[in-house]
Amino acid sequence: DAGVIQSPRHEVTEMGQEVTLRCKPISGHNSLFWYRQTMMRGLELLIYFNNNVPIDDSGMPEDRFSAKMPNASFSTLKIQPSEPRDSAVYFCASSLGTWDEQYFGPGTRLTVT
Amino acid sequence: GENVEQHPSTLSVQEGDSAVIKCTYSDSASNYFPWYKQELGKRPQLIIDIRSNVGEKKDQRIAVTLNKTAKHFSLHITETQPEDSAVYFCAASNGADGLTFGKGTHLIIQP
Numbered sequence: 265d266a267g268v269i270q271s272p273r274h275e276v277t278e279m280g281q282e283v284t285l286r287c288k289p290i291s292g293h294n295s296l297f298w299y300r301q302t303m304m305r306g307l308e309l310l311i312y313f314n315n316n317v318p319i320d321d322s323g324m325p326e327d328r329f330s331a332k333m334p335n336a337s338f339s340t341l342k343i344q345p346s347e348p349r350d351s352a353v354y355f356c357a358s359s360l361g362t363w364d365e366q367y368f369g370p371g372t373r374l375t376v377t
Numbered sequence: 378g379e380n381v382e383q384h385p386s387t388l389s390v391q392e393g394d395s396a397v398i399k400c401t402y403s404d405s406a407s408n409y410f411p412w413y414k415q416e417l418g419k420r421p422q423l424i425i426d427i428r429s430n431v432g433e434k435k436d437q438r439i440a441v442t443l444n445k446t447a448k449h450f451s452l453h454i455t456e457t458q459p460e461d462s463a464v465y466f467c468a469a470s471n472g473a474d475g476l477t478f479g480k481g482t483h484l485i486i487q488p
Contacts, residue, residue, distance in 0.1 A: 297475060307421070307466060307478040320475050322378070355420060363409045363428075363472050368420040 268369035270356050276375045282344040285372045288337055289358030297366060298331055298341050299355040307355075313339065314362065346376045379404040381469050383479025391487050396457055398482045400467035401449040407469040410443060410450045411476070416463045424465075425452070454484075462486045 269288040277283055289296045297312040311321040316333045324331070328347070333339040343350055353373050357366040380403040390396045402410075408429035413421035427434045427441045427450065434441050438457075443450040454461055464483050468476040 306480040309475045309477065312475045320473075322474075362475065363470065365411070365423045365426065366476070368422070370420055 268356055268358050268367050270354075270369035270372050272372060273370060274373045274375075276377065277346055278377055279347055280345045281376075282342065283346045283350075283374060283376075285341040285354050285356075285374070287339045287341070287356030287369060289339070289356070290367055291337065293358035293360055293367075294336075295359045295362050295364075295366075296333060296339050297357040297359075298339070299357065299368075300352045301355060301371075302352045310341070312362075319362075343374075346374075348376045350374060351376050378474060379407060379469055379471070379477040381467060381477050381479040383467050383482060385482060386480065387483045387485070389485040389487055390457055392457055392459060394457055396454045396461070396484055398452045398465055398467070398484070399449060400451070400469075400479050401447075402469040402477075403448065404469070404471055405445075405448065406471040409470045409472060410441070411468050412441060412452050413466045413468065413478075414463045415466065415481075421466060457484075457486050459486050459488065 271286045298310040301307045310323045311331045313333045331341045353371045355371045356369045359366045383400045411426035414424045415421040425439050425441050427443050438455045440453040464481045466481045467479040470476045
């Protein structure tokens with residue numbers, strides 16, 4: 265298995281633009297997680313899905329952020345409109361179940377200018 | 378929600394010595410405690426985890442202890458090696474709310 269796949273690996277955009285981050289979890293995994301990592305705030309859980317259903321989105325910073333999982337093999341995290349303070353590394357992770365080992369993707373480094 | 382505190386933020390030890398990183402959590406319902414290692418520019422990777430029905434778990438040079446009464450758990454690395462240099466994160470989960478991570482410990486192994 266190729267592991268968790270994320271795209272793009274790097275994204276540079278201007279303030280106000282829409283950004284879409286993509287994730288393909290490991291086949292057979294039922295849980296998918298989106299995290300944001302910054303020096304100041306560390307690793308924060310934004311949202312997670314079980315069997316494609318959003319379970320906990322309390323970590324989503326504000327309405328500018330949205331996430332979808334239309335099927336078991338694909339998820340998106342969208343920021344609209346983007347702001348400089350959204351600059352961070354965004355990780356997607358998947359696991360068999362909520363309590364199982366989470367496998368992280370390589371991350372997307374987002375820079376908003 | 379859960380709150381995880383991790384100490385120290387930076388730890389420097391001589392190669393061959395032991396390193397200990399400590400975490401406390403607030404939610405008494407938490408019952409899963411993984412530790413992740415993140416090398417510079419890389420993704421976090423699980424190195425060991427423990428569930429609340431166990432007090433200690435070992436895997437070669439790495440061990441984790443859990444004290445549910447005091448709500449704290451620790452990572453112990455013995456005979457440290459240069460490749461142990463990384464940022465280590467503890468985390469806690471009650472199974473319903475996902476993982477809450479500590480802020481991380483930058484472990485530096487001095488040659």
